Amino acid sequence: MSSPEGEAMAAGGSADARGRRARAEALELARRSREAYRLAGRYEAAAEAERVVAATLVGLTAIGWRLLVDRRWPGTRSANIDMILVGPGGVFVIDVKRWRDPPVVAEGRLTAGGERRDGEVGKLLALTRTADEQVAALGMSPVALRPLMVFAGHRIDASLGRVRLLGHPDLVRTLVAEPRRLTPALVRAVASHLAEVFPAYESTALEEPGAEAAPAPDGGGDALFRTEDVEQAAMESLLHAPIERWMTFLHPEQVAVARREWSGPARISGPAGTGKTVVGLHRAAHLAGRSRGRLLYVTFVNNLPRVQRHLFERMAPTFADRVEFTSLHGWATAFLAERGVEVQLNAARADDAFSRAWMTAGRDSVLTEIDPKPGYWHEEIHHVIKGRGLASLEEYRTVARHGRRTALQPAHREAAWLLYEEYEMLRAERGVGDFNDVLLAALGELRERPADPPYSAVVVDEVQDLTLVGVKLLHALAGDGPNGLLLIGDGQQAVYPGGFRLADAGIAVKGRGAVLRTNYRNAARILEAAMDLVSGDPFDDLDGPSPNGRRAVDLTYHDGRVVRVDAADGDEHDRRLVEALRALPERNADGSASWAGSVVLCRSRREVEQYHRFLVRAGIPVLRLEQYDGRPVEAVKLGTYRRAKGLEFKYVFLPHHDVGLSNGALTDAVDSERAELARRQLFVAMTRARDLLWLGSVAADARGGR
Numbered sequence: 071m072s073s074p075e076g077e078a079m080a081a082g083g084s085a086d087a088r089g090r091r092a093r094a095e096a097l098e099l100a101r102r103s104r105e106a107y108r109l110a111g112r113y114e115a116a117a118e119a120e121r122v123v124a125a126t127l128v129g130l131t132a133i134g135w136r137l138l139v140d141r142r143w144p145g146t147r148s149a150n151i152d153m154i155l156v157g158p159g160g161v162f163v164i165d166v167k168r169w170r171d172p173p174v175v176a177e178g179r180l181t182a183g184g185e186r187r188d189g190e191v192g193k194l195l196a197l198t199r200t201a202d203e204q205v206a207a208l209g210m211s212p213v214a215l216r217p218l219m220v221f222a223g224h225r226i227d228a229s230l231g232r233v234r235l236l237g238h239p240d241l242v243r244t245l246v247a248e249p250r251r252l253t254p255a256l257v258r259a260v261a262s263h264l265a266e267v268f269p270a271y272e273s274t275a276l277e278e279p280g281a282e283a284a285p286a287p288d289g290g291g292d293a294l295f296r297t298e299d300v301e302q303a304a305m306e307s308l309l310h311a312p313i314e315r316w317m318t319f320l321h322p323e324q325v326a327v328a329r330r331e332w333s334g335p336a337r338i339s340g341p342a343g344t345g346k347t348v349v350g351l352h353r354a355a356h357l358a359g360r361s362r363g364r365l366l367y368v369t370f371v372n373n374l375p376r377v378q379r380h381l382f383e384r385m386a387p388t389f390a391d392r393v394e395f396t397s398l399h400g401w402a403t404a405f406l407a408e409r410g411v412e413v414q415l416n417a418a419r420a421d422d423a424f425s426r427a428w429m430t431a432g433r434d435s436v437l438t439e440i441d442p443k444p445g446y447w448h449e450e451i452h453h454v455i456k457g458r459g460l461a462s463l464e465e466y467r468t469v470a471r472h473g474r475r476t477a478l479q480p481a482h483r484e485a486a487w488l489l490y491e492e493y494e495m496l497r498a499e500r501g502v503g504d505f506n507d508v509l510l511a512a513l514g515e516l517r518e519r520p521a522d523p524p525y526s527a528v529v530v531d532e533v534q535d536l537t538l539v540g541v542k543l544l545h546a547l548a549g550d551g552p553n554g555l556l557l558i559g560d561g562q563q564a565v566y567p568g569g570f571r572l573a574d575a576g577i578a579v580k581g582r583g584a585v586l587r588t589n590y591r592n593a594a595r596i597l598e599a600a601m602d603l604v605s606g607d608p609f610d611d612l613d614g615p616s617p618n619g620r621r622a623v624d625l626t627y628h629d630g631r632v633v634r635v636d637a638a639d640g641d642e643h644d645r646r647l648v649e650a651l652r653a654l655p656e657r658n659a660d661g662s663a664s665w666a667g668s669v670v671l672c673r674s675r676r677e678v679e680q681y682h683r684f685l686v687r688a689g690i691p692v693l694r695l696e697q698y699d700g701r702p703v704e705a706v707k708l709g710t711y712r713r714a715k716g717l718e719f720k721y722v723f724l725p726h727h728d729v730g731l732s733n734g735a736l737t738d739a740v741d742s743e744r745a746e747l748a749r750r751q752l753f754v755a756m757t758r759a760r761d762l763l764w765l766g767s768v769a770a771d772a773r774g775g776r
């Protein structure tokens with residue numbers, strides 16, 4: 071996922087220039103609004119407050135906004151919505167209200183003078199949906215469209231779902247302060263499109279120049295709004311980095327997927343970098359706009375929800391408090407705590423129980439014929455036996471171990487089951503649970519009593535990394551209702567062994583799938599290098615196996631480089647890494663390298679620790695991915711391949727990238743399985759890079775580095 075790395079600093083130029091621009095905009099707005107006010111006096115026998123609203127909106131046209139007045143709404147019966155305003159902050163469908171009694175919003179309802187006025191909100195929403203459809207044809211996401219009720223003569227600032235309610239004194243300031251979404255050219259293009267699809271009843275009187283003008287109110291522009299307030303609002307908008315383009319515009323096919331009606335659980339798949347998460351986020355916003363309930367956006371890795379939440383807050387601030395971003399384990403732990411169920415999660419003590427179990431039931435068993443190292447069997451227990459929630463040896467005997475390439479004989483399955491039972495006994499003796507226990511307990515609890523209030527939709531990102539129990543849990547949470555469960559993922563990027571078919575989880579998605587095929591992230595050379603690595607590897611993609619790793623992907627052209635460094639020894643390797651980091655093309659104002667868009671990724675946590683110390687000694691600021699939330703930080707990010715799931719960076723550095731990959735023909739099935747997993751993990755790391763991929767390696771005899 072892209073983040074506004076580096077853009078914040080570039081936003082709007084120097085502080086002085088921004089200040090001048092904000093002041094100029096405020097003055098121009100005041101001047102034009104005064105003119106409009108005088109004109110409004112000529113053409114309308116309008117109340118003073120209404121005249122002020124109209125004048126200030128017209129004034130916005132002097133600073134880059136487009137105003138469409140008195141539109142016809144084809145296909146709708148209520149045609150009395152007043153205006154559509156298009157500007158740097160997006161599209162606003164505006165209904166100006168001239169109520170005698172002040173509007174009141176309480177408990178999700180709109181009233182005035184003690185009478186309910188929800189119908190008015192419903193009407194505005196319905197018209198906004200018509201506009202949603204029209205902008206979708208331009209590839210514009212509904213997140214950039216906001217229905218606005220403006221109250222002449224009253225003061226209010228509230229929201230009812232998607233609808234914002236504003237009194238006229240705060241109107242201009244609020245619109246001007248919006249972060250910038252549309253460039254001037256896009257404002258023109260969107261406004262022209264809307265002018266065509268929503269034709270005017272007649273040309274508006276307000277826009278005609280008048281020969282005679284009524285006098286401006288006392289104090290001129292100050293009676294319409296305070297110029298200083300608008301100046302401050304313009305400054306606020308200029309201080310924020312502009313909203314990334316994909317947060318407003320998608321490929322029309324992506325918009326169609328985000329808005330599609332699905333009668334039950336659905337699935338979005340596609341190779342790395344094809345905008346799966348982007349579509350997932352837009353879909354979450356779309357669903358939030360149509361329902362009143364909570365939504366859950368869940369993924370496996372811990373730090374990704376933080377990054378996604380920040381992206382969503384920028385992209386669709388209106389709905390930010392409606393969507394919960396969380397990791398699966400984070401959600402399950404909070405849910406169990408809410409229900410008063412205790413699971414003493416202690417991964418370290420659970421691992422210790424496994425080591426003991428291995429000593430008694432593993433290391434002298436037939437399992438060593440397959441793999442003498444306990445790691446393989448640890449994974450077998452966590453991803454296959456417990457991860458699938460298997461209840462008996464009988465079940466385990468016949469289960470298809472999707473994603474694990476090494477065949478097990480009945481004797482091996484029996485031995486693995488005994489090891490599992492030993493582990494469970496020792497773990498229980500210690501009174502601790504592992505991650506699977508948390509998910510199993512949450513699933514049991516949910517089956518007994520559903521979540522209250524329920525989620526109206528659950529979006530699962532990176533679904534390929536979940537265990538079967540994890541997916542069952544989310545299915546139990548979302549149910550089989552329309553637009554309830556959306557699974558997003560790509561089997562080629564699975565970084566854990568094991569695997570399952572959706573049918574195993576009782577989830578049917580037939581006929582409700584979308585495949586994305588255009589890579590928007592990686593430069594062609596980077597994607598090519600990554601694809602080369604896995605092109606011979608079949609992979610499991612939840613619905614069934616895929617025969618090989620080379621997939622049809624369309625590329626969006628952009629330049630980029632793959633730099634391969636073959637060093638004679640570890641010291642040279644690391645020296646060249648530092649040189650490459652210092653030579654990054656992006657610079658700070660003082661000419662030093664900008665680290666904001668770069669990441670160093672390692673295979674293991676141990677290696678991360680080593681590189682952390684090394685980079686700090688070399689005077690390079692480091693931010694661990696555990697602390698990264700997607701916002702720009704002037705430091706090199708550092709973490710494991712697994713932690714980098716779902717993220718993206720301009721510059722990606724992979725030291726010792728080829729350790730653990732197969733060099734020749736591997737005869738041992740477990741070794742080839744391990745090498746294949748290592749390739750897939752490296753593939754994930756490589757496909758995080760947008761513009762530069764640095765691949766470090768050391769001649770085999772000198773491997774080991776520092």
Ligand SMILES: Nc1ncnc2c1ncn2[C@@H]1O[C@H](COP(=O)(O)OP(=O)(O)OP(=O)(O)O)[C@@H](O)[C@H]1O
Nearest residue numbers: 071072316320321342343344345346347348590716
């Ligand atoms: N329509 C679009 N126009 C321009 N850029 C886009 C578009 N859609 C997506 N992108 C860009 O592509 C990048 C990759 O998107 P995203 O992270 O959603 O892909 P993904 O399929 O989830 O990737 P992965 O599976 O590798 O994590 C985004 O950060 C965004 O910058």
